[in-house]
Every structure is written in C-alpha cells, then in structure tokens.
Amino acid sequence: MTAPRRLLLVNGPNLNLLGVREPEVxxxxxxxxxxxxxTEAAAAHGFEVRAVQSNHEGVLIDAIHAARLDCAGIVINPxxxxxxxxxxxxxxxxxxxxxxEIHISNVYEREAFRHHSYVADVAAxxxxxxxxxxxxxxxxxxxxxxxxxAEG
Ligand code: CA2
Numbered sequence: 001m002t003a004p005r006r007l008l009l010v011n012g013p014n015l016n017l018l019g020v021r022e023p024e025v026x027x028x029x030x031x032x033x034x035x036x037x038x039t040e041a042a043a044a045h046g047f048e049v050r051a052v053q054s055n056h057e058g059v060l061i062d063a064i065h066a067a068r069l070d071c072a073g074i075v076i077n078p079x080x081x082x083x084x085x086x087x088x089x090x091x092x093x094x095x096x097x098x099x100x101e102i103h104i105s106n107v108y109e110r111e112a113f114r115h116h117s118y119v120a121d122v123a124a125x126x127x128x129x130x131x132x133x134x135x136x137x138x139x140x141x142x143x144x145x146x147x148x149x150a151e152g
Contacts, residue, residue, distance in 0.1 A: 003150055005046055007139065008067040008097075009038050010060055011053040012079030012088075018104075018132075026104050029132040037132055038075060041139035047072070049139075057081060061091040068095040073142045075100045075135065082107070082117045089118040098149065100125035100142040102134050 011031060019030035029037075031053055039049045050071065052063040060081075067074055074097050081088050082103070092099050099122055106129025107114040120126065125141040127134040 003072045003146065004070050006048050006050060006071045007038075007042050007142065008063065008071045008074045009035065009049050009051040009135075010063060010074060010076040010078070011051070012060060012077060012081045013055045013057075015077060015079050016053055016055070027131055034132050034135055038135045038139050041136035042143070045139070045143040047139075047143065057085060057088060060088060064088075064091040064095055067097060071097060072146045073098040073100070075102060075138045075142055076119065076123075077102045077104065077135075078119055082119055083114055085118055089122055092119060093122045098125075098142060098145045099123040100127065100138040100145075102127045102138040103129065104131055104134065105129055 011034065016031050018026055018034065019028050035051045042049045054060050064074065074092065076099060078085065078088055101117065101119050101123035108128065124145045125138055127138040130137060
C-alpha cells in the first residue's frame with residue numbers, strides 16, 4: 001500500500017494562547033499562523049496537514065491513534081505535556097509513525113523542569129528553540145525521514 005501523503009500536526013495544552021500571551025517567550029504568531037506555516041511546508045512536499053490542538057490529553061491521544069490509519073507521520077509540540085506525560089509518549093510509540101518533536105522556545109535554556117522530554121526518544125526529529133519557523137523545519141525533516149523509510 002502506498003503511504004498516505006498526510007501529516008498530523010499536534011499542538012498541546014495552552015498553545016491556543018500563542019500570540020495572545022507571553023509574546024516575549026513565544027513571539028507574536030498565532031496558532032493559525034503555526035498551522036499555515038506547517039501546511040505550506042507540507043504542501044511543498046506534496047503532503048497535506050490535519051491539525052489538532054487541545055487542552056485535553058485524551059483528545060490528543062485519540063488524534064494520534066487515528067493517525068495510524070491515514071497519516072505518514074506526526075509533528076508534535078506537546079506543550080507542557082512534554083515534561084510530564086508518559087501516556088502521550090506511549091501513544092506516540094504505540095502508533096509507530098515517524099515523529100517530529102518541536103518546541104518554539106529553547107526548553108534547554110529555561111527552567112530545569114523543562115529539560116526533560118518524555119517524547120524525545122520516540123521522536124526521529126527534534127527542532128528546539130527556532131520560534132514558529134521551526135514548524136516548517138520539522139515538516140521538512142520529517143518528510144525526509146518518511147522518504148527514507150519508503151525507500152528502505
Ligand atoms: O516552547 C515550546 O514550544 C513549549 O512546548 C511551549 C509549552 C511549554 O510548556 C514547553 O516547556 C515548551 C507551553 C505552551 C503554552 O504556550 C503559551 C503560549 C502563549 C501564552 C501562554 C502559553
């Protein structure tokens with residue numbers, strides 16, 4: 001079966017506040033801008049994007065499980081769940097799709113509690129601290145991983 005040309009874009013809790021609060025940390029772009037950036041990057045490779053943002057862990061997990069059926073990979077900014085959620089990590093490893101982890105801010109230069117990611121070792125791609133432009137790079141790198149798997 002040919003791999004679907006669709007990516008799931010997941011944004012976790014509080015990322016709906018992008019551009020509204022804390023611009024000094026996260027910039028002024030909104031969640032809609034993020035979705036547009038990722039969608040345009042994906043389109044350049046012939047992929048479409050299904051975007052989900054939720055403040056509820058279970059909603060994110062259901063979206064990840066559903067991606068198993070019709071997506072080729074997952075770009076995820078898990079928000080604060082990055083540093084707390086074994087269940088989100090288990091969902092990602094359970095669907096066995098290639099994953100790109102993206103963070104807008106440089107979590108390694110912030111508070112110590114942000115230095116550990118439960119997602120990091122189930123992700124093939126990591127883009128950290130490049131602002132919202134990092135979503136485009138995460139898409140580009142994930143598409144390379146998907147292409148490599150298809151060849152190999
Ligand atoms: O830098 C990132 O992308 C983060 O994933 C953002 C999370 C944070 O918990 C991670 O440590 C790093 C926070 C998302 C909340 O975003 C907001 C945006 C605007 C205003 C308030 C929160």
